[in-house]
Amino acid sequence: MKNDDQINNHVIKEKIDNTNNTIQDLKMKILCNEKKIQEIKLRNLANIDNFKKNIEKTTNEIKINNTEIFFQKIIPIIDSLEEILTLFDTSQEQHKPLIEGIQLTLQSFLNTITKFGVHLEGKKNEEFNSTIHDAVLYEKSSEITPNHVIFVNKKGYTLNKTVLRKARVTIAKK
Template sequence: MTEETRRTEPIDQPQTPEAASANESTANANEEKTDVMPSLEEMLRIAEQKAAEHHDAWLRAKAEAENVRRRAQEEVAKASKFASERFAASMLPVKDSLEAALGTPNQTLETLRQGVELTLRQLENAFESANVRQIDPQGEKFDPHLHQAVGMIESEAEPNTVVQVLQKGYLLHERVLRPALVMVAKPKSEPESTKGGEQGASS
């Protein structure tokens, strides 16, 4: 072998222990990456499992929402069915008093009156417990939302003032159950003699 050939051939350098250790670590890391990375089949299995979990959660949420809706409907139905239960219970003593009055023989007029007054107080208490309020607008300004005018009469009161209550009205909370039937004041007309005197004076 000539001197020139020896100069052109690569000379294998011996690896140091540090370089050999680094190469071995790199190879091990590549092997670990290959082992950790899941296969397509594994990725598909995981995706299907998550999809099934989400579907189950959706079914549970749907069932819970349906249960809530059904319970709400049942509560509304019960409230509508038994809305008058409290008022009906408060009316029972009134009926008992009326039956007792009719069942008592040989009543005097005064005894009968006292029984009717007692029954009326029971009825008023029942109305109060049910938030039923009376409309008695005597002397008040006419209100078309609460009153129903059946006529007008001449009066010393201001025009559109309620001067006579023919039938009381009632409110349930703020809703009108029945308007009060009333007569409303109108200005008094001038006497004919006064009108004639005024006309004569003007002529």
């Protein structure tokens, strides 16, 4: 009997050891899976964060692009108002109210676009810069330094360092 009890005890001990080993293996697998789950969570959070950043970036690019397009559409209106003013004979009294109205409208446009970050480019005596100037003529000049603007044929405009339109200018040459 003792021998049977010893065998039974031995079998039971083996089963307990096997069960303990299985429990340890399962605990290790649980820990491993918990780590994997945590990594997946972190990856998903990073993906969500990247997605948000991409959406923000894309939205900002669209806003900037639409703003540039809007101001590019406004520039010809400003050009037209300036051209109209050059066509009127300012000495005639009958035209003065109309001229003043056009001048006020033009000034209002210029003030508004300036508030939104649009800058006028192209000034007399300024050094030629191919980024913001488009040379349409070269003339000899004794008054203006070579490679400087003699005359602004058409104003240029920039928005946040983006050229909306280059200034068309006449440049002094030697």
